[in-house]
Structures are given as structure tokens and as C-alpha cells.
Amino acid sequence: MDLNRRSFLTTAAGAGAAVCLGAATAHADGSDSGSFGSSSGSANFGALCDYSAAVPPATAIRAAGYLGAIRYVSGRLPADRWMKAKPITAAEAKNLRRAGLTIVSCYQYAKNDWIGGFQAGVHHARIGAAKHRAAGGPPNAPIYASIDANPSFDQFLKQIAPYLRGWQSVIGPGRTGVYGNAQTLTWAMAGGLASWYWQHDWGTPRGLVHPLAHIHQLPGERRIAGIGIDRNIILQPNYGQW
Structure with missing residues (x-):
């Protein structure tokens, strides 16, 4: 183990302790991350x-009680033609804001965009930044890299x-967000690789919500106007919204 790796692990261990404490609190109060509108006792x-x-x-999103939408500023693979909501358009953004x-x-x-490391991060960040701006996104708003x-x-x-560093090199550390499980968020925090954190539960212990996450995606599909959607709980007042 080289010094950099050792230092990273030491920092990550400290961050991980905070996550474990958050998990212990969640289990102690009996909360359940799978319940509707709940995020393991975290702020909502x-x-x-x-x-x-x-x-x-x-209008249907609003009527269903949602405060907004997390939207892709990425295209879709040729094989994923069913993903007709990628990317967000300026017209859609205008309707949401209206x-x-x-x-x-x-x-x-x-x-797995991240498999290509730093150069993949640069490549995808450039595309994401351009599509974000094309939809009307402000130049200082973050983008969560998946x-x-x-x-x-x-x-x-x-x-x-390296992938996240590639993103940082294009849009800046202050705008770089990451979508990942609780452990990935912990590692990203320890490495100073992101400033915004959106948690999913794949590989996350049941009931655990990272105490520094901005958003938490709940398991299970729901529907709005017959369209499949995921529900996400907002954990902090400022979560990268525009």
C-alpha cells in the first residue's frame, strides 16, 4: 500500500464512522428507508x-406532490431508444419552471460511464455541461455524475x-456532484471529489442514509400519469436545484 492509498483509507475510515453513526441512529428510532416519504429519520x-x-x-408532477424533477443532461445509447426522456430539453425545463x-x-x-477514468470524465462532463446549458441550466448549477x-x-x-476528477477539471469541484451508494459517497467525500451527493441504495445497508447526502433515491418504481418514475427525498434545503 503506497502513502497516498494509506492516507486515503485513513480519511475514508473517519468519514465512514460518521455514516455508521447515522445508520445506528436510523435503526434505533425504528425508521424504514422503504416507507413512502421517509428517508430513515433524516431531514425531509x-x-x-x-x-x-x-x-x-x-402539472401532473406538481399534483402528485413533488417539488421538482432530477433530469438527465445526457443522451441515450442507440440500444436505449425507450429512454425517450433523455436529455431534458429547453421546452421541458420551461414547463417545469412555469x-x-x-x-x-x-x-x-x-x-458504467466511469470505467474510462479521467478521460471519460472529461468527455462526459463536456457533453453534460453543454446539454445542461442548452436546457437553460445556470452556469453555476451542479451536475450529478452517475x-x-x-x-x-x-x-x-x-x-x-479519476472519472470524477475529469468532471472537476471541466465544470469545477464546486459543481461536481455524484450519484452513488453510501460507501461511494463516503469515498468521494474523503477524496474531495465532489461537492454534491445523491444516494442510491444498491449496496447500501438497509436503513442507512449518508448524513451528508443532499438527496436520497428510494427503492421501488412509482408512477405519474402512467409513466414510471423514481421517488427521491430532499435531505438539505440546497440540493443543487435550479
């Missing part, structure tokens, strides 16, 4: 939806960390 500032198959009407809804930008082209996986620590060090 409302809910956001995210979707990729189709775009629900903004309905009084907030927007959060996220990026995921393929399942780590839609349950990676090992070696994968994080060798591929994910």
Missing part, C-alpha cells in the same frame, strides 16, 4: 421525481476517482 424537505422512459406533464417546480441536473449516458453501481474500493481508486 420534500420529494423529487426522476424519469427516463417518458416525460410526465409538469409549474413552480425545481430542476436538478444529472448525467448518465451508459451504465456511479450506478456497487463498486469495490479498487474500482473506486482506479476508475471512479
Whole structure:
């Protein structure tokens, strides 16, 4: 183990202790991350939806009780033609804003964009930044880069960390967000690789919500106007919305 790796592990261990404490608190109060509108006893500032198959009407999103939508600023693979809601358009963004809804930008082209490391991060960040701006996103709003996986620590060090650095080199550390499980968020925090954190539960112990996460995606599909969506709990007042 080299010094950099050792230092990283030491920092990550400290961050991990905070996560474990949060998990212990969640289990102690008997809360359940799978319950509707709950995020393991964490602060709850409302809910956001995210979707990729189709775009629900903004009025339907609002009527369903959501405060906004997390939207892709990425295209779709040729094989994923069913993902008709990628990317967000300026017209959709305008409709969401007109309905009084907030927007959060996220990026995921393929399942494992991060495999290509730093150069992949640069490539995808440039595309994401351009699509974000084309939809009307402000130049200072963050973009959450997707780590839609349950990676090992070696994968994080060798591929994910460089990938996030690639994003930082394009849009800046202050705008770089990460979508990942609680452990991935902990590692990203320890490495100074992101400033915004959106948690999913793949590989996350049941009931655990990272205490520093801004958003938590709940398991299970829901529907708005017949369109499949995911429900996300807002954990902090400022979660990267525009």
C-alpha cells in the first residue's frame, strides 16, 4: 500500500464512522428507508421525481406532490431508444419552471460511464455541461455524475476517482456532484471529489442514509400519469436545484 492509498483509507475510515453513526441512529428510532416519504429519520424537505422512459406533464408532477424533477443532461445509447426522456430539453425545463417546480441536473449516458477514468470524465462532463446549458441550466448549477453501481474500493481508486476528477477539471469541484451508494459517497467525500451527493441504495445497508447526502433515491418504481418514475427525498434545503 503506497502513502497516498494509506492516507486515503485513513480519511475514508473517519468519514465512514460518521455514516455508521447515522445508520445506528436510523435503526434505533425504528425508521424504514422503504416507507413512502421517509428517508430513515433524516431531514425531509420534500420529494423529487426522476424519469427516463417518458416525460410526465409538469402539472401532473406538481399534483402528485413533488417539488421538482432530477433530469438527465445526457443522451441515450442507440440500444436505449425507450429512454425517450433523455436529455431534458429547453421546452421541458420551461414547463417545469412555469409549474413552480425545481430542476436538478444529472448525467448518465451508459451504465458504467466511469470505467474510462479521467478521460471519460472529461468527455462526459463536456457533453453534460453543454446539454445542461442548452436546457437553460445556470452556469453555476451542479451536475450529478452517475456511479450506478456497487463498486469495490479498487474500482473506486482506479476508475471512479479519476472519472470524477475529469468532471472537476471541466465544470469545477464546486459543481461536481455524484450519484452513488453510501460507501461511494463516503469515498468521494474523503477524496474531495465532489461537492454534491445523491444516494442510491444498491449496496447500501438497509436503513442507512449518508448524513451528508443532499438527496436520497428510494427503492421501488412509482408512477405519474402512467409513466414510471423514481421517488427521491430532499435531505438539505440546497440540493443543487435550479
